[in-house]
Amino acid sequence: MDKLKAILTDASLFRKCYIICLFFCNVSFIQVPAYVGLILLFLWGVFLLFYNERSRHVFEKTRFGIWLLAFLFFSTITAIIHIRDNFFFNLVIQLHVAICFFIFYSLHTEKHLNFRKELYSICRFIVYTTTIVGMLGLACLMAGISFEVMSIKFIVYENRFTGIYSNPNILGFVSVVALFCIHMLTKNNFIELSGEERVSRIWLASALAINGMSLFLCDSNGAIVLMIFYVITFVLYKMFGAEKEFTKKQVVLKLFSLVLVGTFIVGSAFFVRYFTQAGFTEILETADVITQTQAPDGSEDMFLATERITFSHINQNLDSGRFKLWRQAASLFSDFPLFGIGKGNVYYYGENKFDNGIHFSDIYGEALSFFVTDFHNGYATILVCSGIFGFTLFSIFGLRFAKHISIHVFKDKNLKESILPCMYSFLCAYLVYAFFEKTLLYDVSFTVLFFWLIMGYVSCFLCKYEPDYQDGFYLFKRKVRKSLF
Numbered sequence: 001m002d003k004l005k006a007i008l009t010d011a012s013l014f015r016k017c018y019i020i021c022l023f024f025c026n027v028s029f030i031q032v033p034a035y036v037g038l039i040l041l042f043l044w045g046v047f048l049l050f051y052n053e054r055s056r057h058v059f060e061k062t063r064f065g066i067w068l069l070a071f072l073f074f075s076t077i078t079a080i081i082h083i084r085d086n087f088f089f090n091l092v093i094q095l096h097v098a099i100c101f102f103i104f105y106s107l108h109t110e111k112h113l114n115f116r117k118e119l120y121s122i123c124r125f126i127v128y129t130t131t132i133v134g135m136l137g138l139a140c141l142m143a144g145i146s147f148e149v150m151s152i153k154f155i156v157y158e159n160r161f162t163g164i165y166s167n168p169n170i171l172g173f174v175s176v177v178a179l180f181c182i183h184m185l186t187k188n189n190f191i192e193l194s195g196e197e198r199v200s201r202i203w204l205a206s207a208l209a210i211n212g213m214s215l216f217l218c219d220s221n222g223a224i225v226l227m228i229f230y231v232i233t234f235v236l237y238k239m240f241g242a243e244k245e246f247t248k249k250q251v252v253l254k255l256f257s258l259v260l261v262g263t264f265i266v267g268s269a270f271f272v273r274y275f276t277q278a279g280f281t282e283i284l285e286t287a288d289v290i291t292q293t294q295a296p297d298g299s300e301d302m303f304l305a306t307e308r309i310t311f312s313h314i315n316q317n318l319d320s321g322r323f324k325l326w327r328q329a330a331s332l333f334s335d336f337p338l339f340g341i342g343k344g345n346v347y348y349y350g351e352n353k354f355d356n357g358i359h360f361s362d363i364y365g366e367a368l369s370f371f372v373t374d375f376h377n378g379y380a381t382i383l384v385c386s387g388i389f390g391f392t393l394f395s396i397f398g399l400r401f402a403k404h405i406s407i408h409v410f411k412d413k414n415l416k417e418s419i420l421p422c423m424y425s426f427l428c429a430y431l432v433y434a435f436f437e438k439t440l441l442y443d444v445s446f447t448v449l450f451f452w453l454i455m456g457y458v459s460c461f462l463c464k465y466e467p468d469y470q471d472g473f474y475l476f477k478r479k480v481r482k483s484l485f
Contacts, residue, residue: 376437
């Protein structure tokens, strides 16, 4: 009985299981059992929320936690305002948000946790698994194997490489995460403090090659943006980190150099992607893909045409149909600006307000056949679902966290072999990536939970730089910690 209790109250074990399960929710053939497991793990997470608060008072110890609690409070008010519409689902989403905040982000409240050891095990899992799954996908591509599971097409979807993941954009994000993990696993300080053995260089090199090819072949613009800004932010840290002060001339020269380096990085990324896609197109010259194409005479008639796989978007619109989603988000926000509508009502209210519901637009300007419950913009989704009050509180938390950690990242001179600059760069890049995909909060997915996991690990460094003393001040006749704010 004591052993079972130890397992059920192990938040570190829960985080690892939850992340791994969410990862497999995106992999063909494993999706259904993974989603069944996710339900059980979600219930475990709800239990941990109440247990941790009762035993360790996590809510009170979480850094900047007052803003997170206020966000949950106003989101609950939103659910109550719309109590007649999907109230139960909105409460489930509230529990998901609480798990993000007070099990993943608040892991810095676990006194005896070796967070590097936990992170190392997750990084190793991602490197090994993405390499194996990526090799299977590329092998199927080379062999001309394709299949469909639950109406989801695998290996090639709409002329883009998707491997055996559920979506090319998911493949792109997972590939960048794998490259990020590879970068951290090269840090000597990380390996030593985690107390684990170094991952084989052969594995790291294989993972680098497989995930790099997968990233370029899936043609995910969002994932490329994530990778580019990760590299640019890391270069920015290298240029300005660990220095007390600069002369004006030095600042100008460094900024100019950063612009040149950034331009080179962007150009190189798209150059390599183009030639990777062109190379595989030549290799697979006998493989064909069927696409819907406009008639050559310019009429509105459509016909099926057989074309070679080129690994580029069939939809050549810059926004890939997202502009329509964002206009619809603005329209819904204008109806409920203060408290929002709640995540559970995005689809329901969209169906009532718009002729075709909330949908992407395809290259012909018509709604796609599948419905959308997210605006593919993390900021817009929070604004619509939580309103001005919720969005403001969430932004205050984010800005407070960013300000405090940024100061220490750029001042500390002993971060050469540390993983902190890597994680800091990933979070900054993710904030840009969040403009284009289902991110930040209101989605029970690997994409969202991995962000909060990295936030949690970075918060451990913040607690090291700013120890959480008992000093504070009185609020409503009760002494509270300054770190809450």
